[in-house]
Amino acid sequence: MKNLSRLFFVAVLLISFSTTNAQDQNNPWAITLGVNAVDFYPVGEDTPQGDYFDEYFNVEDHWNIMPSLSMISVSRYLSDGFTLNVTGSINRIDKFGTNFDPVTGEETTNKVDDLTYYGLDGSVSYSFMKLINSNSVDPYLGVGGGYTWVDDIGAGTLNGTLGLKYWFNEKLGIVAQSTYKHAFEDYLPTHFQHSVGLTLKFGGTDTDGDGIYDQDDACPEEAGLEIFNGCPDSDNDGIQDSKDDCPNTAGLAEFNGCPDGDGDGVMDKDDKCPTVAGLKSLMGCPDADGDGVADGDDNCPNESGPAANNGCPWPDTDGDGVLDKDDKCPNEAGTAANNGCPEVKPTEEVMNTLNEYSRSILFQSGKATFQKQTDQVLQAMVAIFKEYPQANFSIEGHTDSDGSRTMNQALSERRANAVRDYLIANGINADRLTAQGFGEDNPIANNKTRAGKKENRRVEVKLKN
Structure with missing residues (x-):
């Protein structure tokens, strides 16, 4: 029966590891380095271990602490606040509960020879960070199991964890947690293991190397800019390529990224005279005399005239205001009402x-x-x-x-x-x-x-x- 329980525990751990690739979030991996403390006292068993949470914070009498790095943990974010954690720890045990003198009624720390302590544990934890709407304070609960050895005697444990992380920034934080370890075997005492350490997140995927993780990158396979959610702006005109009608030539937002070299309000691709400022009505070409005929088509570019006469004015030989083409008396001043011929009184x-x-x-x-x-x-x-x-x-x-x-x-x-x-x-x-x-x-x-x-x-x- 004991071997069956151990096999079941190992199977649970293997199943947990097999799901670690199910999700891929920014910085899904984290490594934590720190120190741990083991306390065999307040776990609800007979003396010398004491009742649950009895003298829980009695560090001096009950906590076994190595004054060096003694804990390493690797974790992988799964999804929806759940994280898989694997932790290895080492310690030296020289305090094991309390001795009670029934005559004097005094309690003293139960000293033991330095015992080696090794732990390998796995757990799945749930973060309440989003629930409390915080960007830095990260409380969590975890459940899992592991295997613990004390002087080469080992047994599987069922673990429950309460912890708190504080993130200094997106990647670095400090973590403190307390784990209750209930042993599957009678020869391994149930105990608490506390730890504190620094944790570093890493491992986000950035396929195009633009500094924006694929999850947040609208163009994950093409290097781009953060302002455009990772999409490129090849001509650096402030308009991302997907919305730029001229993505390889810097232009103006009003023309969807296309240029207007002469600044006449007609973009170059539609401008018949792209190097000379002109009029929109003449497709960007100038009209110096303002007669509605573009200078390039105007035989008299500095003298106003109709398009029918190629931009040149019609002649008026007698100067009566009636052009020769309409003047029945072109050599004699007249009136428009009389088709260019003179008239004494108006009709x-x-x-x-x-x-x-x-x-x-x-x-x-x-x-x-x-x-x-x-x-x-x-x-x-x-x-x-x-x-x-x-x-x-x-x-x-x-x-x-x-x-x-x-x-x-x-x-x-x-x-x-x-x-x-x-x-x-x-x-x-x-x-x-x-x-x-x-x-x-x-x-x-x-x-x-x-x-x-x-x-x-x-x-x-x-x-x-």
């Missing part, structure tokens, strides 16, 4: 056009100052006035019925004069222009509706005889 059609422009003039609310977008409309009116240098015009201002009649009258006059002043400032002879305000007196739509009021707020141009 009804021209006056209608002029009033379409004038009615679209926009003023600041309640003021006689123009809104910015009105400038283009006023310039168009200036062009028509210049086409008829002999004609005179009246500028008339009108308002809706909101507000007082007096205020509306004054506002209409100011707006009419504002238009006249603009035309004069842009080259129209003041003698040809008059300005007059009519306030709210001449509505052309219903002032009771928003749309009607909008139509009534207007400037009109009349041809004077």
Whole structure:
């Protein structure tokens, strides 16, 4: 029966060793070097050993300690907080319980000749480190067995362990533990073995040698950077290769790692002129004269012209503003309305056009100052006035019925004069222009509706005889 129990114990140890490769975590291995103390006293047996935990901390009377390295332990992390441990220890036994004098009632330490002590133990422990949410304090419990010899007499033991580790950093820590060893044989006393030592973790796998263990390495077979979880950035532009459209050429994040050598906002691979800053609309090529024709395709790169004429301006021989290609009188200054031919007075059609422009003039609310977008409309009116240098015009201002009649009258006059002043400032002879305000007196739509009021707020141009 005794041999059967020993075989069972050895079988348990062998099964435990066979599972050590089941998991692979960062620094799965650890080695611990330290000293141990053996105490045969407080283990619940008759004198000279005493009751359980009786004088448990009586180091001087009961603990057997070698003043040198006397314990080595190798452990392998399994999974989910479980660790396999194998420990070897050596000691000298010269204290074995207590002598009791029934006459005097005195107790003295039971001294024995120096006995040799050897222990080989294996256990599986569970760490409570994650449970208490700690990065340094690591309490644990363990259960296992081993074989202990005292002066060449040996027996198997069933062991229970309580321990505490404190990690100074990711790899180095200090450990203290107490193990209860219950012997399978009567001739080996049950006892406690305490130990303290330094422990060092090691053995993480780093296939690509980039300093990041495979478990935490998103690219375990390709050396990379910690900031990218072990993945590479070949061109060192701060964008990992897997997200870099140009992984071998340093570039910008806004272009997914591709370069823009001329800094024009068009990345080089899409830039028809990659060495010269240009426009996005022209695929990165410049347009010096701003005519919408890239300089490389522009026959007149410094003079604005249409694409239809290869970037060169159309000629206007008579200078009347009507290009020769559209001018029916190219050698005689005329008007655009008359296809480049001279005209004395504007036609009804021209006056209608002029009033379409004038009615679209926009003023600041309640003021006689123009809104910015009105400038283009006023310039168009200036062009028509210049086409008829002999004609005179009246500028008339009108308002809706909101507000007082007096205020509306004054506002209409100011707006009419504002238009006249603009035309004069842009080259129209003041003698040809008059300005007059009519306030709210001449509505052309219903002032009771928003749309009607909008139509009534207007400037009109009349041809004077």
